[in-house]
Amino acid sequence: MFRRRWPLLLALVLAGGALAYWFSLPPLRRLVLRSHPTNVKVLLVGIDGASFRVLDPLLAAGEAPQFQALVGRGSRGVLKSENPMASPALWTTIATGRSRREHGIEDFIVRKDPKRPRAGVLVSSRDRKTLALWNIVPAFGKRTGFLGWWASWPAEPVLGWNVSDRFTRERWNEWYGGNKREHTAYPPELVQQLQPLVVEPSDPPMAEIDALVTLSPEERAEFLAAKKPLFGHGLSVFKYAYCSQRSYEKMALQLLDKGQPDLTGVFLVANDPVSHCFWHFYEPEAYPQGVDPEKAARLGRLIPNFYKHNDAYLGELLKHVAPDTVVLVVSDHGFDASRQLPALKALPGLFEGSEAERAAMNGMVAVGQSGKHQLDGIVIAAGGPIRRGIPVSATQYDIAPTVLALLGLPVPRDMPGRVLEELLEPDFLAAHPVQRIASYEPLIDKQAVVAASEAAVTDDEEKKDMLRSLGYIR
Numbered sequence: 001m002f003r004r005r006w007p008l009l010l011a012l013v014l015a016g017g018a019l020a021y022w023f024s025l026p027p028l029r030r031l032v033l034r035s036h037p038t039n040v041k042v043l044l045v046g047i048d049g050a051s052f053r054v055l056d057p058l059l060a061a062g063e064a065p066q067f068q069a070l071v072g073r074g075s076r077g078v079l080k081s082e083n084p085m086a087s088p089a090l091w092t093t094i095a096t097g098r099s100r101r102e103h104g105i106e107d108f109i110v111r112k113d114p115k116r117p118r119a120g121v122l123v124s125s126r127d128r129k130t131l132a133l134w135n136i137v138p139a140f141g142k143r144t145g146f147l148g149w150w151a152s153w154p155a156e157p158v159l160g161w162n163v164s165d166r167f168t169r170e171r172w173n174e175w176y177g178g179n180k181r182e183h184t185a186y187p188p189e190l191v192q193q194l195q196p197l198v199v200e201p202s203d204p205p206m207a208e209i210d211a212l213v214t215l216s217p218e219e220r221a222e223f224l225a226a227k228k229p230l231f232g233h234g235l236s237v238f239k240y241a242y243c244s245q246r247s248y249e250k251m252a253l254q255l256l257d258k259g260q261p262d263l264t265g266v267f268l269v270a271n272d273p274v275s276h277c278f279w280h281f282y283e284p285e286a287y288p289q290g291v292d293p294e295k296a297a298r299l300g301r302l303i304p305n306f307y308k309h310n311d312a313y314l315g316e317l318l319k320h321v322a323p324d325t326v327v328l329v330v331s332d333h334g335f336d337a338s339r340q341l342p343a344l345k346a347l348p349g350l351f352e353g354s355e356a357e358r359a360a361m362n363g364m365v366a367v368g369q370s371g372k373h374q375l376d377g378i379v380i381a382a383g384g385p386i387r388r389g390i391p392v393s394a395t396q397y398d399i400a401p402t403v404l405a406l407l408g409l410p411v412p413r414d415m416p417g418r419v420l421e422e423l424l425e426p427d428f429l430a431a432h433p434v435q436r437i438a439s440y441e442p443l444i445d446k447q448a449v450v451a452a453s454e455a456a457v458t459d460d461e462e463k464k465d466m467l468r469s470l471g472y473i474r
């Protein structure tokens with residue numbers, strides 16, 4: 001009798017031990033052990049303010065071959081934005097899947113004193129109250145690399161790299177004293193390594209600028225002489241935003257050459273200020289006040305040429321990632337004519353350089369935003385399990401859940417968006433059904449994510465075997 005029962009008793013003792021072990025693990029460890037990550041790699045390219053209103057005519061004319069190829073082998077559609085369209089709020093929603101009220105990044109600046117509405121400090125990653133993809137994905141032992149994303153300074157620790165939005169002299173950093181030397185990138189040694197790639201606005205690459213737009217001698221002098229970006233002043237904001245974007249473009253290629261993360265996020269900023277300030281030249285018929293036709297013919301090329309610049313850079317990026325990478329190109333909003341023309345203004349202190357330069361400009365420059373945000377952003381998806389020719393109708397809330405599903409990581413119910421399942425091959429969805437959990441928020445400490453990700457990577461195979469044999473994990 002006893003001899004027949006002892007194997008059963010032994011099995012019960014072992015199972016009890018395994019059960020005790022399983023429940024002794026922190027909840028995040030149990031979740032990681034139960035997850036079924038895919039081998040998919042994702043490249044998320046964010047283009048601030050990209051709109052099909054400009055892109056479609058270029059696609060029709062065959063002037064955006066990289067976008068064309070992506071659309072040809074993938075799917076496209078509108079990504080609906082929401083008001084108020086402040087880029088840091090929108091891009092943080094894209095990276096977190098959460099509303100601005102929840103993630104807490106509502107604008108470019110945080111106003112500390114309601115009596116002084118213009119006084120404030122630039123938003124930072126410390127103001128973000130919810131987890132971003134770069135906090136969640138490394139918890140599963142997967143690498144992320146994000147670069148230039150709004151409100152990403154101080155750079156948070158990740159498994160991979162994080163290059164914050166305060167590495168370069170972007171406009172908002174200049175306006176609000178946001179330029180930083182510390183915590184601009186993670187791991188910290190990247191700061192020195194990437195510094196030589198920074199394109200300084202004091203020495204703009206004029207051959208590249210000339211390829212984008214033909215400036216008159218006066219405009220060229222104004223472009224070169226502007227010693228700071230001025231809100232609504234096309235030539236100075238173009239200079240600062242272009243130099244910033246070019247810096248991140250170069251950094252992304254160098255970082256990708258050292259190994260492609262599972263999730264890469266590259267943010268390209270300059271399309272937005274270019275569209276704000278040069279739209280009246282691009283679409284002069286939308287301004288009943290009238291636009292100088294000579295200037296429209298010349299300066300009106302800048303917006304489409306900048307789309308072509310982004311198209312060519314997209315081609316460069318694709319050469320630096322695996323061919324089966326899922327590419328998601330998204331914008332936070334589109335653009336439209338504001339129907340208001342910039343006005344001439346005197347701007348003491350904007351220019352440095354010779355008296356002759358100042359005299360040529362009479363100290364007066366055009367200031368104002370002729371382009372304004374519009375709700376229809378873009379989404380283009382291609383590669384890996386992405387289907388072809390599916391019309392997409394997305395919101396900024398859908399990107400984070402879709403990225404998690406592509407990586408095979410659980411999608412939390414506190415992200416109000418949806419996985420864009422219509423974009424995914426049925427075979428992929430059958431093999432990797434979307435897993436759901438309530439929330440990552442109580443599970444992940446964003447400052448401790450590196451330790452957690454190391455635990456995920458160096459998981460004890462023996463323990464895994466035991467858990468697998470007992471059906472806790474697959």
Ligand SMILES: [Zn+2]
Binds near residue numbers: 049087272273276373
């Ligand atoms: Zn804007």
